[in-house]
Amino acid sequence: MATGVAAWLPFARAAAIGWMPVANCPMPIAPRDNSKRQDELIILNVSGRRFQTWRTTLDRYPDTLLGSSEKDFFYNEESKEYFFDRDPDAFRSILNFYRTGKLHYPRHECISAYDEELTFFGIIPEIIGDCCYEEYKDRKRENLERLQDDQEENKDLKLPNMNFRETMWRAFENPHTSTMALVFYYVTGFFIAISVITNVVETVPCGSTANQKDMPCGERYTVAFFCMDTACVMIFTVEYLLRLFAAPSRYRFMRSVMSIIDVVAILPYYIGLVMTNNEDVSGAFVTLRVFRVFRIFKFSRHSQGLRILGYTLKSCASELGFLLFSLTMAIIIFATVMFYAEKGSSSSKFTSIPASFWYTIVTMTTLGYGDMVPKTIAGKIFGSICSLSGVLVIALPVPVIVSNFSRIYHQNQRADKRRAQKKARLARIRISKSSSANAFLQSKRNGLLNELLELTDTEEDEQKLSKSISLLESQHHHLLHCLEKTTAHEFVDEQLYEQNCLETAIQTYPSRSPSITSHDSSVGTCCGRRVKRDTPLPNSSLPSTHPVATHQSPLQELSAIHIQCGDPPSHGASRSNLNLKTDNSGRTNCQGGRITTAIISLPTPPALTPDGDGLHGPPQRRPPPPPGHPATPSIQTTTSSAGINIIKVSAL
């Protein structure tokens, strides 16, 4: 029941009076509305703009936020209103939905912002009214395509765990990913071109020899052309087999259009090899050669435009079908008319209706070869009508096809442009993010320096260094600090890290036990005590730390101070990737657990990740940030170490 008419329920119930006297059995007991709530005005404060409505208006749609008890979470006791910290402009249309029962999509809104609002308020977008639904769907589709393009970009990042087969497939599909792939791409392209040119040149008359007249080149230099052909086919065969091997789903690959074209391109050669040089079959053999021209379609792997054209034609199938159908109808009609009109005239070329088809087609497409011409007056009249109507019939579906092509082509252009812009955008984002992380490092350095100075009693300098930072910043820094303490590692910036990586020595423990890959449960000995790591990271599917502990203990005992190599994972394209300065895939962090008197924190992988952690909290599931940090005895001062005296932590 559309709850929009809920207000009329009393009327519907009253109308049941018509059933009472005719009923033979007693009626069920009516539900009582015990909450005898008077209809009251509700104030909805959305980011400062106050909306007011009746409670019953909102109650119309009980499965939304505003209509259910969920809004009680937003009730503000002091001001006796419901406060929502959302966009008031978008809220307008949402509230109108309750009032009028129709949800409209305001065209100036961004589609994803609007979607978010709808999701927040628990309204499904399918109920958008007909007036706005098309627009909404179009924009949503556009947005989705844009997102898909972005995702495809992310897929290009090399996943560390790809086996050979997957690498090969990726190389085939995206030539720009590696040099080998590019080389392969160009080589195949070159050979396709060679093959096509060979086919063409084969038929060109090459000049006459002594005893024979003009021969096509193919027959003159049979061997040479045969060698060329063989070479090309070999390359194509190898390529096809490689693709077949690398394809993730071989069955699907074999059914795809491109692979069929490949097969059709190379099959004639093999069939030709197999077939004997019999006179009877040589006719068929010649026909097979025609299929060699399909090699030119292999270019569609190399050319975006060709693919777009093919895709357009596919998507315009209905228009093309209509064109074909209407043309056929018109052809038949006019051919018949012309045949009967020209029947009387002598020596008429219009010998039958099918013979007139040729005339009709040539006339309707405005070709007009002139090999068949009407001679009677009636014939000429109908002939002119035929040519006039031909123009119309063809002109109708063509703009549809053209507009489709244009739309798809522009979309592709947009995708390419976005791809180019993306790198620059990401770089800029990275820079801006790094500044905030650097703030933490900076403040830490300041803090450390301060401590040092304290200890060495140089007061003047202290003032210089202590910058005033806001409460928010300090809380954030505290958070990062807690993280550091927890993992007993520290944040550093890039250069320091690389520096130390070069300098490290000694043992490298492959600290990664397979079961605890990215779950950096580092049980650290902090100040001699065992710190059970309480993972502050959300979403880390960390099993209990106990199993970890058992793994740790042997290592712990082995060496007090030891250096670990952690292998931080970095898979998953997510927002945290933007924060990662360095690509950690496969890189082992060999670090030195040297206890130095330097006020340097020892090498750790990029400091930025916890930034994302602390601030945003992972929006999607992703492994906790790479903590393959090893021991970081950061400060060893002459006297005692303030907090970070530590050390020998084995990180996994």
Place this chain on the structure above:
Amino acid sequence: MKSRSQDQSLSDSRELDRSYDPLTGSTIDDAELSTVCYRPEGLDRLVQQTNFSKKELQVLYRGFKNECPSGVVNEETFKSIYSQFFPQGDSSMYAHFLFEAFDTNNNGSVSFEDFVISLSIILRGSVTDKLNWAFNLYDLNKDGCITREEMTDIMHSIYDMMGKYTYPCMKDNAPNEHVDKFFQKMDKNNDGVVTIEEFLETCQKDENIMQSMHMFDNVI
């Protein structure tokens, strides 16, 4: 709202199109706009005329006006509103009879006053008033007595609302059987029609019916 027929949407758009006069069914231009938007009489008068309180009338009017911004309900809207409550079956016939009953001055549209006065009788009236109203509903040609044909029509319309999917399966002669039972019960002098006196008398003696009349006390 579920999809409506072409006619329905046309009539709706015509209703919303302010130049359409639902009374005469013709399109008038802006000069004669004033006749279309119907306003009810004052709230106080309505309070006097009905047994509803001010607040109740306010709630009722808000719902009414929301669905019919022009202030009057025509039969199509009436039917569509009523059908929202009975999605399985076909409620159009019963809604038609209802409309006839609500439309006391027979002008093809139900204004808010008609609406609220009828509601007042059904929901807040005395038992006798309610029974009178029911009789009025059944008496299709308003001649003071219910004939067998009228009753059959009413019965069919009620059974139509059930739709196809019922348990037990709906037999084709179920309405007719029901009509027979009704006449057996009501028609005391066996003259083939039920008069208002017979109706009132039988109903007042029937406990079930009396009980069900009290069901309406808490609807609003």
